[in-house]
Each structure stands twice: as structure tokens, then as C-alpha cells.
Amino acid sequence: MYRLEVKNISKSFGKINAVKNLSFNCKEGEAVVLLGPTGAGKTTTLRCLAGLEELDNGDIYIDGKNINNFSPDHREVAMFFENYALYPHMTVYENMAYPLSAPSRKNEYNKKKINERVQEVAELLQISELLDRKPNQLSGGQKQRTALGRTLVRKPKVFLLDEPIAHLDAVLRHRMRGEMKSIFQKLECTVVYVTHDYKEALSIGDRILVIKKGELIQLGTADDIWSKMNNVFVAKLVGDPPINIYNGILHLGEDNLKIELKKQETNIVFKQEKAEKENLGKWKGKEVLFAIRPNDINISTTKKANSIKGTLAAIEAISSSYEISVYISEEKIFKVKSKINFADLLNKEIYLNIDSEKIHLFNPQNGESIYHGRSL
Amino acid sequence: MAKFEEKVEIKVNLKKVNKYYGKKREIHAVKDLSFYCRDKEFVAILGPSGCGKSSTLRMLAGLEEVNSGTIYFGDKEVSNTPPSERNVGLAFENYALYPHLSVYDNIVFPLRVRGATDEDIKNNKRLDELIELFKIDKSTLNSYPKALSGGQAQLTSLVRCLIREADVYLLDEPLSHLDEEMKVRMRTTLKIMHNKMKKTFIYVTHDQLEAFALADRIIIMNFGVLQQAGNPNDIYTKPVNKFVASFIGEPPMNFLNVHTEKEDSDLLIHGKSYKLPLPDRFKSKLKEDKKYILGIRPERVHVSPKNDLPELVLAKVDVFENLGEVNQLTMKLDDEVIITEIEPHKKFENGDDIYIHFDANHMHLFDADTLVCLDDKL
Numbered sequence: 001m002y003r004l005e006v007k008n009i010s011k012s013f014g015k016i017n018a019v020k021n022l023s024f025n026c027k028e029g030e031a032v033v034l035l036g037p038t039g040a041g042k043t044t045t046l047r048c049l050a051g052l053e054e055l056d057n058g059d060i061y062i063d064g065k066n067i068n069n070f071s072p073d074h075r076e077v078a079m080f081f082e083n084y085a086l087y088p089h090m091t092v093y094e095n096m097a098y099p100l101s102a103p104s105r106k107n108e109y110n111k112k113k114i115n116e117r118v119q120e121v122a123e124l125l126q127i128s129e130l131l132d133r134k135p136n137q138l139s140g141g142q143k144q145r146t147a148l149g150r151t152l153v154r155k156p157k158v159f160l161l162d163e164p165i166a167h168l169d170a171v172l173r174h175r176m177r178g179e180m181k182s183i184f185q186k187l188e189c190t191v192v193y194v195t196h197d198y199k200e201a202l203s204i205g206d207r208i209l210v211i212k213k214g215e216l217i218q219l220g221t222a223d224d225i226w227s228k229m230n231n232v233f234v235a236k237l238v239g240d241p242p243i244n245i246y247n248g249i250l251h252l253g254e255d256n257l258k259i260e261l262k263k264q265e266t267n268i269v270f271k272q273e274k275a276e277k278e279n280l281g282k283w284k285g286k287e288v289l290f291a292i293r294p295n296d297i298n299i300s301t302t303k304k305a306n307s308i309k310g311t312l313a314a315i316e317a318i319s320s321s322y323e324i325s326v327y328i329s330e331e332k333i334f335k336v337k338s339k340i341n342f343a344d345l346l347n348k349e350i351y352l353n354i355d356s357e358k359i360h361l362f363n364p365q366n367g368e369s370i371y372h373g374r375s376l
Numbered sequence: 377m378a379k380f381e382e383k384v385e386i387k388v389n390l391k392k393v394n395k396y397y398g399k400k401r402e403i404h405a406v407k408d409l410s411f412y413c414r415d416k417e418f419v420a421i422l423g424p425s426g427c428g429k430s431s432t433l434r435m436l437a438g439l440e441e442v443n444s445g446t447i448y449f450g451d452k453e454v455s456n457t458p459p460s461e462r463n464v465g466l467a468f469e470n471y472a473l474y475p476h477l478s479v480y481d482n483i484v485f486p487l488r489v490r491g492a493t494d495e496d497i498k499n500n501k502r503l504d505e506l507i508e509l510f511k512i513d514k515s516t517l518n519s520y521p522k523a524l525s526g527g528q529a530q531l532t533s534l535v536r537c538l539i540r541e542a543d544v545y546l547l548d549e550p551l552s553h554l555d556e557e558m559k560v561r562m563r564t565t566l567k568i569m570h571n572k573m574k575k576t577f578i579y580v581t582h583d584q585l586e587a588f589a590l591a592d593r594i595i596i597m598n599f600g601v602l603q604q605a606g607n608p609n610d611i612y613t614k615p616v617n618k619f620v621a622s623f624i625g626e627p628p629m630n631f632l633n634v635h636t637e638k639e640d641s642d643l644l645i646h647g648k649s650y651k652l653p654l655p656d657r658f659k660s661k662l663k664e665d666k667k668y669i670l671g672i673r674p675e676r677v678h679v680s681p682k683n684d685l686p687e688l689v690l691a692k693v694d695v696f697e698n699l700g701e702v703n704q705l706t707m708k709l710d711d712e713v714i715i716t717e718i719e720p721h722k723k724f725e726n727g728d729d730i731y732i733h734f735d736a737n738h739m740h741l742f743d744a745d746t747l748v749c750l751d752d753k754l
Contacts, residue, residue, distance in 0.1 A: 170585075171628055178695040178706045178715075185695075185726055203697035203704070226700035238700060241560065295701050314567040316589030317608040319625050320675050323589065325564050333564070337701075341609075347571060 001064050003028040003190045004049070004158050009058030011044055018044040020214040021058070026158070031184055031191040033205030035198060035225075035237065041214035042194040046160050049192060050079045062157055073104065078156035080164050086135040086146060093118060093131040096149045121149045124186060141172050148180070152187065159189045166197070177203055198238040202226065210234050227376040232289060232367035235360060241294050241323055241335040247364065248290040250283045259290050259361070261308065263329050268306050270356035270373075283370060289362040294337040296358035299324065300351050307351035310334065315343060326352060385415040385450065387576040388436065388544060393445035395431045395600075401443075405431045407600040408445070413544075413593070418570050418577045420591035422584060424623075428600035429580045430548055436578060437546050438462050449543060462544075467537035469549040471529040473521040479532050480517040483507075486540035505572075506535045509565045526553035531562065538569060548580040563589055584624050588612075596620055612673075613738070618747035621671050621740060627704065630677065630714045632670045633744070636662055645670060645741075648710035650689040655736045661750040662741065669747070671740035677716040678733040679705065681724075688731035696724045707732065 004026040011019040019041045026032050034042040047053040049060060051072035060067050067075050086095050096118045100109045109117070122128045125145040135143060144165070151159065165176045181204050184191050195201055201208045202222040210217040210225065210233075218230045229235045235243045248268070251258040257280065259268040268290065300307070310326035313333065324336040334352060342350075357375040362368065395406035406428040413419045421429040434440040436447060438459035447455045454462055465486075473482050483506075484497050497503065507517070510531050521529060530553045537545060551559045551566075567590055570577055581587050587594050588608045596603040596611065596619075604616045615621035621629050634645045636654070643662060645652045647670075654662065662668065680688070691714065695706040702717045707730055714732065724730065741750050 170626060171622075174627055178697060178704070181697065182695045182706070182726070199699050202699050222698040222700065226698075293701070314564055314571060316564065316567060317612075318585065318589060319612065320673065323564075325568065 002026060002061070003030070003063060004192070005059075005061040005064075006045075006049070007059045007061070009045070009048055009060065010056045011041075011048055011053055012056055018214050019048065022211070022214070022216055023058075024209055024216070024219060026190055026192065028190055029188040030206045031181075031189070031193060031204055033193045033195060033201040033208045034211055035195060035201040035205075035208050036211040036217075037196060037237070039213075040211045042196075042211055043162055044214075045211070046079070046162050046192060046194050049158070050077055050160055051075050052079075076157040077160055078151045078154050078158075079160040079162070080148065080151045081162055086143060086150075088135050090134070091131065092122075092127060092133050092135075092138070092146050092149075095135070095146055096121065096131075096153055099150060099154050117153050118149075121152050124183060125149050125152075140168060141176060144168065144172075144176060145179075148183070152183070152189075157190065159184075159191045161191065161193045163195055164193075165200070166195070180204065198240075202238070210237065228369075228372055229360070230369045232291070232362040232369075235291055235362070239293055241337065243291050243293050243360070244297070244334045245289055245291045245362075246328070246332065246334075248288055250280065250286060250288045250361070252280065252284045259288065259359075261290065264308055266303075266306070266308055268354055268356055268359065270306075270359075280371060283361075287364050288370060289364045289367075291360040291362060292354055292358060294323070294335040296355050297334070297336045298353040298355075299326075299336055299338060299340075299342055299345070300353055301345065301348075303351050304353050306354045306356055308334070308354065310350060310352055312342060312345045312348055312350050315341060315346065317341075326350065328352070386412045386448075387415040387417070387450060388413040388419075388578065389448040390432075390436075391446045391448070393432070393435060393447060394443045395428070395435060395440060396443050405600050406435070409597075409600075409602055410445075411595050411602060411605050413576055413578060415576060416574050418567075418579065418590055418592045419595060420579045420581060420587035420593075421595045421597060422581055422587040422623075423597035423603075424582055426599075427597040429582075429597050432597070433546050433548050433578065433580045436544070437464055437466055463542050465537040465540055465542035465545040467534045467545075467547045467550045469530075469552050471521070471533035473524075473529060473532060473536075475521050478518055478520055479512065479524070479528075482521065482532055483512075483517075483536045483539055486536060490540070500539075503539060506538055506569070509569065510535050510562065527555060527558055530554060534562075534566075538573070542575070544576045544578065546578050549582070550579075551586065552581075552583075559586075566590065585626065588624070596623065614749075614751070615671075615740065616749050618669060618671070618742045618749070621742070621749070625673060627674050627715050627717070629671050629673050629740075631742075632672075632709070632712050632714070633667065634670045635667045636664055638664050647689070647712075650709070652687060652689070652734065653736075655739060658741055658750060667744035668750075669742040669744055670734075671742060671749075672734055673738065674704075674715045674717050676735040676738040677714060678735065679707070679716055679718065680731045680733070681728070683731050685731075685733060688733055691730050691732050693724045693726055693728040693730050696726065698723075705730075 002025040006024050008021050008023050010021055036042050048055055097114050100114045122131055127145050165173045177200055193204055208225050209219045212233055218234050225238055246261055248259040248261045256269050256271055308328050310328040313327050314325040316323040322338050322341055324338055326334045328334050358373040361371040363370055389412040391410050393409045397403040397405055423429045435442050442455045446453055487497055516528055534550045551562050593607050594611050595605045598619055604620045612624055634647050636643050637646050643654045645654055691707040691709040694708045697704040703720055705716050705718055707714045
């Protein structure tokens with residue numbers, strides 16, 4: 001039995017279909033991340049799970065029990081919003097104890113039990129020594145942990161988080177991402193987590209649900225989403241700098257497969273086994289989208305097999321590596337991620353060597369995946 | 377990064393510049409600031425809010441009075457020269473577009489005031505190039521500033537700045553209102569434009585990623601004081617103090633509290649549960665029985681599941697994150713946290729024992745009181 005089961009849920013606002021026939025489930029202790037751009041329906045989905053929006057269609061089950069008609073406070077879910085509203089006049093302890101001392105829980109928790117639970121969660125969040133402080137005496141990260149703590153004390157069956165760290169500065173966001181993952185694992189929380197940040201999604205999600213215009217696009221592990229993306233939308237959503245994409249024509253040889261890149265002198269050729277050839281047969285001679293991630297390209301000054309000619313237009317330093325922009329046609333830039341600077345080659349002609357085992361091919365009409373390189 | 381001939385002209389030079397605000401000059405916004413920009417160089421002034429970076433840029437533009445010190449453009453002192461005589465191109469965070477002019481007319485305004493005819497403007501190649509590169513579409517060109525999003529207004533302002541021929545281009549957070557994806561794209565575009573225009577750019581930002589990506593040289597400020605000036609690689613590998621070290625890098629540098637102890641006449645670095653030999657280059661700089669902070673970048677922390685090398689330090693895996701291109705490992709060493717990046721195919725579980733090797737060549741040590749970096753290389 002699943003901890004959370006979402007079956008064919010739909011929600012529209014007037015003419016806007018925010019969520020369309022969405023289904024997924026969550027095992028106990030599993031973290032599922034909803035990833036998508038603004039307006040994809042992520043927050044609406046979460047609000048439906050929390051009971052803050054009424055479903056137009058579909059069913060939601062927790063531990064096998066249909067909760068469609070349960071009010072938010074009877075769903076045994078806890079929702080954490082981006083703007084954490086701590087009570088300014090209460091201490092950290094009082095803020096955390098508050099959900100347990102609410103009148104509706106009078107019989108569940110006595111003072112001793114409340115104290116035990118608050119101390120337990122505070123220790124886990126490393127805020128035990130801050131329990132007497134007021135929110136205005138806390139740093140951004142400490143406030144965030146307190147707010148998390150207030151949600152965690154209740155032992156909800158499902159923990160819902162909507163962009164919980166999106167507004168933090170880069171350094172703090174980075175640290176909190178790891179901390180949250182660790183807390184979820186230690187408490188064995190069942191989590192549904194909404195974000196537009198692919199790194200957060202890959203990091204936190206045991207599985208990631210990519211959503212676009214209210215529809216499920218792909219549901220899979222971080223490895224699936226990164227290397228076996230099932231369409232070009234997912235490919236573009238995940239990765240920084242984004243994946244390079246270019247139009248080409250597919251040719252099939254005896255034991256090889258060739259992609260003729262438009263307006264380029266070179267072809268990408270790679271060995272091809274029979275089974276794969278059958279799958280690709282219908283694409284013979286047809287136009288495909290060729291894609292390769294910036295870290296799967298090497299730059300050199302000499303032409304090799306599978307290299308694309310270009311002009312090195314800009315070098316941008318990123319921590320210990322470089323993002324290099326290369327014009328491969330008048331208006332098309334390929335991005336390369338490299339440990340080497342290549343400053344000497346600025347504005348010069350260079351070659352991009354493509355690792356043919358790391359390429360992706362997509363259907364140019366509907367964006368669906370056709371092929372993933374063998375070592376992906 | 378551009379390469380320079382041996383003899384390079386200094387285009388902009390600040391000498392002991394000070395700026396005060398307030399009736400009694402109680403706010404000392406810029407303190408004895410000296411730095412220079414070479415001709416055709418892209419210099420970023422980087423620092424947190426309130427560090428004096430925008431005040432500095434405004435003094436360069438002539439929009440703020442210099443209270444003491446001098447500014448030179450080439451050989452000419454411009455400290456008291458009005459803005460209009462400095463021949464600088466300006467783009468600020470708050471766009472300052474003319475509300476009664478269309479986007480197109482705003483963009484070509486600097487050309488028109490310098491007497492360009494419609495014919496001249498039509499033949500202006502840079503105009504077409506800028507509009508194309510910064511993705512300003514036809515409908516935007518015909519609309520008026522009030523109809524623009526923050527990002528569109530900012531790009532208009534940036535293009536208006538770049539359209540004119542100036543000696544120095546001064547840009548203050550010109551991409552701050554763009555969404556994340558657009559910001560990264562336009563950053564590259566700006567870098568490409570700089571390579572093409574071959575002019576001196578001074579760029580103010582609080583975003584270390586932006587400064588790193590764009591600049592040939594970076595000026596880092598904090599509390600009105602210059603912290604370090606250097607190319608991105610120097611700033612990254614040889615930070616002069618803990619502020620610079622912690623401000624730069626994603627994921628950030630790891631810091632560990634350590635102290636020194638003598639053992640058989642050798643000075644060793646001690647953590648709670650571990651000790652490490654002190655690399656030679658620190659030997660003259662460190663004292664016995666004193667507290668220090670050990671800094672090491674995530675990519676200089678190597679890990680192994682086995683204790684198969686000398687001088688390994690035992691830690692526990694706290695968080696394992698799969699980030700696609702790399703995996704990130706957060707470890708607990710005693711009660712401190714260490715982050716490292718590992719190759720995608722290596723996987724770890726929470727609570728696993730893990731052995732850490734600190735790359736001694738890339739270890740930094742900071743004085744625990746002054747936070748100054750102690751390294752003979754500096």
C-alpha cells in the first residue's frame with residue numbers, strides 16, 4: 001500500500017486547466033519532487049493534496065483511505081510555505097510547540113509530551129540552543145529551521161513543501177538543500193516537494209515528477225531525468241548551462257549511424273547495433289533534433305572524427321571550471337563546460353569533439369525522445 | 377579572458393578615493409580606494425550590499441562628488457569633470473528610460489543627441505547587432521517604457537548604453553531584473569559584445585557568479601574597503617582573507633577550526649579527532665598552540681571508502697546528492713561539515729564511513745583572529 005496515492009486528479013480555474021488528469025504515488029519515506037517552470041501546476045497540485053483546493057476530478061488516498069472530502073486539518077498532512085510566518089512575539093520553543101497545543105489536539109499531547117517532541121525535533125535541526133530566542137534574534141537559516149521544525153513536530157503522514165528555500169541567498173540555499181534532504185531521511189518523512197530548480201529536484205527527490213501545463217511529462221529517478229529524459233522539454237529543463245540542441249538528418253549505415261548536421265561540414269557517426277537500428281529505422285533520412293550536454297564536449301584546435309567547427313566567442317569562469325560559448329553557425333551558440341580556460345583561442349576557429357556515446361536524439365515534431373547514447 | 381601586450385595603457389585609475397555621506401560625513405562609504413583598469417579590460421566590482429561598489433561607480437560616472445583622492449581617465453584627471461565631458465556610457469539598475477519615447481527612440485537617443493540623422497541610424501550596424509543579440513523584438517521596439525517588464529526595461533537601458541561610442545562603459549547591476557534563464561543568456565551576450573567592441577567595461581554586481589563569468593579582473597569590496605583585486609583564477613585560488621574565500625565559489629569553501637601543536641619538533645595541524653602535517657609553505661607563518669581556520673575548496677577534498685592512503689581523516693557521510701553532472705557529498709567531521717563534489721558514477725549512503733584526503737597544495741590557513749590568509753605564496 002502506498003502512503004500517498006494520487007489518481008487522475010484535475011483542477012481548473014475558470015478556463016485555465018491548472019492540473020490535468022495527474023496520477024502518481026509515494027511510498028512511505030519517499031520524497032517525490034514536482035519539477036516544472038512557473039505556471040506548470042505544481043503549487044495547485046500541492047494545494048489539492050493539502051485540501052486547500054477542491055478537486056474537479058480524481059481521488060487522493062492516504063494509507064489507502066480516500067481523503068477527498070477531508071478538511072485540511074483532518075488530512076494528517078503538513079504544508080510548508082516559502083514565506084515562513086513565525087509568530088514574532090513567541091520564542092522558538094513556543095513557535096514549535098504551537099501546533100501541538102492547538103485546541104483540536106488537546107487530548108493528544110500533554111505538556112511533557114510536547115516538550116519531548118519539541119526537544120527531539122530541535123536537536124535534529126540543531127536549534128536546541130536557540131529555543132529561548134525570539135524570531136528577530138535569528139538568522140535567515142535559523143528562522144527557516146524553526147519554521148521547518150514547527151511543521152515537523154506534528155509527525156504528519158505526508159509533508160508538503162512549496163519552494164521552501166527559493167528565496168534564500170545562494171550560499172544559504174545551498175546549505176539548506178543538503179540539510180533538508182538529511183532531515184527528511186532521518187525522520188523518514190514522506191515528502192512531496194515543489195520546485196523550479198532542477199538541482200534541488202535531483203538532490204532531494206527519490207523520484208522526480210516533471211510537470212508542464214498541468215500534465216505529467218516524466219516520472220523517474222534523478223538518473224532517468226538527467227540521462228534518459230523522455231523528451232526535449234525535460235532535457236532543456238535540467239542542466240546548467242542547458243543542453244545544446246541542433247537540427248540534423250539521420251542516416252543509417254551497415255553498422256553505423258550518421259547524423260548530418262545542417263549547415264555543418266561534419267557528421268556525427270557512431271557504431272550501431274541491430275536492435276537499436278530497428279527502432280531507429282523509421283527515422284532513416286529524416287530530420288531529427290541532435291542534443292549533447294555541455295560537459296560531454298571537448299574543445300581542440302585539430303579536427304577529429306565527429307567534430308563540429310566553430311568560433312570561440314566567450315569564456316565565462318564558473319568556480320573551478322569555465323563555460324565556453326562557441327558559434328557553430330552565424331546565430332547558433334553551443335556551450336561547453338571545461339576545466340581548461342582556452343583564453344588563447346578567443347575569437348579563433350576551433351573544433352568541438354562530440355562523444356558519440358553521450359548524444360541524444362529527439363523527434364523534432366513532438367519533442368519525444370528517439371535515442372540516448374550508449375554510455376548514458 | 378583577454379590577453380594583453382606587455383605595454384598596456386591604464387584606462388581608469390583611482391587613487392585613494394574617499395566618499396562620505398551624511399551631514400557630518402558620518403557614513404564613510406568608500407575608504408581610500410585605489411585600483412586601475414587597463415584599456416579594453418572588463419573589470420567587475422563585486423561585494424555585498426552596502427560595500428560601496430555603487431558609490432564608486434557613480435563617482436567614476438561623475439554623478440557623485442569625490443570627497444578626497446583622484447580619478448584619472450588615461451592621463452587626464454577627471455575627479456571634478458562633469459559627467460557629460462567624461463565620455464562614459466551608463467546603464468543602471470533602475471533603467472531611467474524616457475517615458476515619452478518608444479523603446480526604439482530610447483535606444484537611438486544617444487546617437488540622435490550627437491547629431492546622427494535617420495539615415496545614419498539606419499546604417500548603424502551595431503544597432504542591428506545589439507537588437508538581435510539582446511533579443512529585443514519588433515513589438516517591444518515600438519512599445520513605450522511603461523508597457524515593459526522589469527527585464528525588458530533593463531535590456532533597453534543596457535542597449536542604449538552600448539549603442540554609443542564611449543571610452544568607458546559603466547554598468548551597475550544591469551541584469552538584476554531578468555529572470556534566471558535570461559540573466560545567464562544575456563550575461564554571455566554581454567561578454568560576446570565586450571569581445572567585439574574591445575572597450576573598457578566596469579561592471580558592478582553583488583553576484584559572484586556574474587562577476588566571475590564576465591570579468592577579466594575582479595575588484596572585491598567590503599565595508600567600503602578594497603579586499604582584493606585580481607583575475608578570477610587568482611581570486612579563486614589565492615584569496616587574501618576569509619571574507620574573499622567565503623564570498624567566492626559555489627559550493628562554498630569548507631572551513632574547519634583547527635589549532636597547531638608541536639610533535640617531535642614538527643608543527644602539526646590538529647582538529648578534534650585528527651591531525652595533519654603542516655605543508656612547508658606555512659611553516660614560517662604559523663605559531664605553536666594557536667587557533668587557525670583551515671579552508672579547502674570542495675573540489676580539493678578527495679574521498680575514498682577505504683583507508684588506503686596515509687594522512688586520511690575519517691568522517692561520516694551525512695548527505696549524498698545526485699546533481700546530474702556531478703554528485704555532491706556532505707560529510708560530518710567531528711561536529712563540522714565538509715562538502716565535496718564527486719564523479720557521477722560514485723554513490724554513497726548516509727552514515728557510511730568515509731576517508732578524506734585534503735590536497736595539501738590547495739589548503740588555505742587563516743589566522744583565527746584577523747582572518748587573514750597565511751600563505752607564503754601570497
